[in-house]
Amino acid sequence: MLAGSLNEFALPDVFALLASTRKTGVLNLTGAETDGRVWIVGGQLAYAVADVTRSQLAARLLHSGEVEPADVAALVHAQAAGNGMQMSAALAGVGVQVDRATGLLYDQVVDAAFDMSRWNGGDFAFDAAPAGDVPESTPTFAAETVMSAVRSRMTEWEGIVATLPSPASVLRAVPRPPTRDGAIQILPEQWEVLTLIDGIRTVGDIIQLTGQGQFVVAKLLSALVDAALVELREAAGPLTITQQRAAHLAAIEQEVLGATEPTAGVAPQPDSFAAAQPVAAQPAAAQPVAAPAPAAADVDAHLQAAQQHAASLAEAETQPETHPEPQQEDHSDLFAPAAEPAAEESPAEPETSDERFSDEDQRSLESILNGGSPAPAAEPAADSTERTDTTAATDDEERIRELAALGLSLSSGEPVRDQQDEETPTQPESSDSADDDDLLSRLIDGVKGA
């Protein structure tokens, strides 16, 4: 086994070593607060998580509506027990197209590598695995490409932290935008996080809910703050319906991955991004990295919390008439029915027409809680697709209405930027390009000065 300290042997060095020796296996990393894991195929990175008890990718797809809540269990199971190399197959299984899946996996690997690169020390251990266990179609990414993206992010990160000093920061949309003589144009991905800014959630909550990683979300939020469309608040507030969705995922994560936090958005946040760990994570020091196994008492507590939460979801669905009426300009799809009014924005009714929490989901959750495998989707694929399209269209209309209420409009001139376009994986630099004169001059000067 290859093992050591990240203080002595930093993550890029470990990746370089594994790349040079074309290893296949699982790299387990133990940080101060969380344990991370990187799946390596032929020396290249196939999948990575900065917190083995969380499925950030599932959160991202759940938030974007690309998968139904019933499907996230399959993704979480794919991550569990060292099955990260099966993630591309799991994505295909829930209907994600190959190109999209590759982009998602790359984003996830970079996000995790970025988060783990900011750890203050830790340990690593590499367990080799037979290459034959890896599906041939598994996309992989050159370590140098990933770490190059991480380095670029590190450069930007200082500026972001200057604007958003802590994941515990709470944001709200400003009542009066700075531009009064024209429309405000924002990018669709900015809108995606803007809809989660409610004066209640912390930055860490938003990062977790979107599942897009600390850097991407913090950068979007920072830009909104810099544009004076959003400002920092101080206090956090009650649970929202979106947090309930996250809790649905969290219940699965607790069961399958051994996560220890019961509900998104209510856990204490790190004081500062400077010493940040993945948001809302709890130490899993007592658990073996390769096979998280919470203590029996913890399991009972998690199961009880998950069952109680599942019951509350069912109750919310069956008794919509008991919830308060929506207010005229609030984000009606963001607040939980039982939530107490916030200081400035009142929680409103839940998504009473939200088909994402169906009886089927309830059965799926119960199946998992009872130790069974996740139930397959009951509806045919075509129906499921149609339902997703309808829901997406409804969501878009709601967003447009909310946008108008806020005096904002989605930018039509700006094409939707796919993050994959910005950080397209490339092949490793060939040795042919390495021996040009400039590079040699740098090498010679560098060695002379070493």
Add this chain to the structure above:
Amino acid sequence: MKVVVTGPYGVGKTTLIRTLSEINVLTTERKVSGGDDAVEGKTATTVAMDFGRLTIDESLQLYLFGTPGQKRFEFMWEILSEGMLGFVVLLDDSRPDVHEQAIEILDNFTSRGEVPYIIVINKVEEGREDASIRRARHFLRTPEHIRVICADVRDREQAKGVLLELFEAVRDAKRTARTRA
């Protein structure tokens, strides 16, 4: 960037990388089990690789890989040589008996393509540098354009000189390739 240090068993490859590396060299060693390969005073041998790093500037790092010297680990040579900028063949002047092994290793590496390399002779007695170089060239049937130097790999400045010599060899190869084109 990647540079490979190769050579027969027990000539000082791990020492060279340790002298150059700014991190603790990751070495996969095992106790010497004796037999024909045993070297006096050597208690452990590299069985997979040595790995060190030298930072050139903010965006460029040089990785140093040392191959296992024993032939039974030959499979690692191919893995480690992939994508290398160039390689160093290290010899021990006090053990000319292992020069034959160096020929085998050199043939193995040069068969993978025209990758620049130099030959470095370690543990040379003072004043015998020229003779040692001539002997090494003779044993290894080294072409005239290949650089052969002597160095005490325990000395950091001389170890850096090894790298500089290799980079010059790479530059030579580049110029030659341009001329041919």
